[in-house]
Amino acid sequence: MNKRAFKDSVYGELAKVTKAMSNPHRLEIIDLLAQGPFSVEDIANNTGMPIANASQHLQHLKAAKLVRITRNGNFMLYSLAGENVYQAWASLRELGMVYNNAVEKVVTDFRKGYGEMETVDIDTLAKLIEQNEVILLDVRPQEEYNRGHIHHAMSIPIATLEQQLKQLPKNKTFIAYCRGPFCVYADEAVALLHREGFQAKRMDGGFPDWMLKGLPITRVDKI
């Protein structure tokens, strides 16, 4: 093999990975799977696409070895092939946010719809939790909390927050987090809490970003 053939082959193989990531739906799937394993149907529902399409995109991701499959009864459970996959996606997301201000503009504009709100970055939050200064709310669906959540966080899925308001102390500060920077469950939670007179902020990034930093987590399910 000559040098050119070698390079064609190396960059060709690597392009298979980037090609697998070069589609909006597949990026959304990767972002979702960072929470843990999901069935094809759940993936389709969460991303608003037909099941056949979701399946097709998952085949792409599988071919590029970005996802893994296990079976659970009738369901095929897809999950990320490893931490590196989220790492790479986070890197790309970062890149997109920094140099392409279109992304950042869309995000900040949309967030404004939930009213002004403070955010807390992950490292600061880690200290606040140690000092018992805040109450941490995981507002993702219950199953995602069960698969893994920030140490000391309490699970209040956004859908149930309204009913649970009365049990929350009025004199504490709440920090809400969810799936990631493009998930708005935490924004919805903070907006609702504000309306009801609570002190609340949103965590920057989501659970996978916390985990990537090696900060303490808890698991409930045994998977």
Next chain:
Amino acid sequence: MNKRAFKDSVYGELAKVTKAMSNPHRLEIIDLLAQGPFSVEDIANNTGMPIANASQHLQHLKAAKLVRITRNGNFMLYSLAGENVYQAWASLRELGMVYNNAVEKVVTDFRKGYGEMETVDIDTLAKLIEQNEVILLDVRPQEEYNRGHIHHAMSIPIATLEQQLKQLPKNKTFIAYCRGPFCVYADEAVALLHREGFQAKRMDGGFPDWMLKGLPITRVDKI
């Protein structure tokens, strides 16, 4: 804007970045530009493609804001838009090497053509240099050395190594480095040195990987 429109828009924007990276030639260009600015012609020559194609691919990269342009006389100089770009590419490269063993196989197989050789990882090397244990050879073309090289490295472009052999001490260990893990200048250098009875190893990764770690570098050119 509703949630779905928001997500479509965010993931759509981010997919523009990944799409820009989803082509073998463009990956090779990014890898090359990690050494510094290059003209369209140089890029075309280094990657073995027609100038018009190189230009076309560069337009893609520019549209995704992955590269920047400056003019120098008649030449347009393209360079990476920032360190994040290399960061993301390194992340993807890592991902490709870990989960898709096709890439790693191609690389190790091709390297075998240069004979058995030891490699030294970047962190180990940093210590060896401090302790004055080795002589570090930058075997990239002279201009790339001038734009930036590892502190204390001497420039011996691979094309000139053979003539300079007589001036090299026989009782030292040489470490050669070049552009990156897919560049074989360093392998060629080590193979040649071995043939002539010198002790030599290759550095893992290339100059950009050293730089990404924030290790000490020197610049000669004022750009």
Next chain:
DNA sequence: AAACTATTCAATAAACTCATTGAATAGATT
């Protein structure tokens, strides 16, 4: 101002990618 030169543009055809169907499959449950 004319000539030059590096780069970009524009048009084309071939090769891919994607969404949309509806049928097929593999495995679990009855």
Next chain:
DNA sequence: AATCTATTCAATGAGTTTATTGAATAGTTT
């Protein structure tokens, strides 16, 4: 063994992406 169910497959057409040309352009140099 028959039924059920989640997922995959296969075929189609519309829309992109790419390599290949050769012409056009925008600056620089003379």
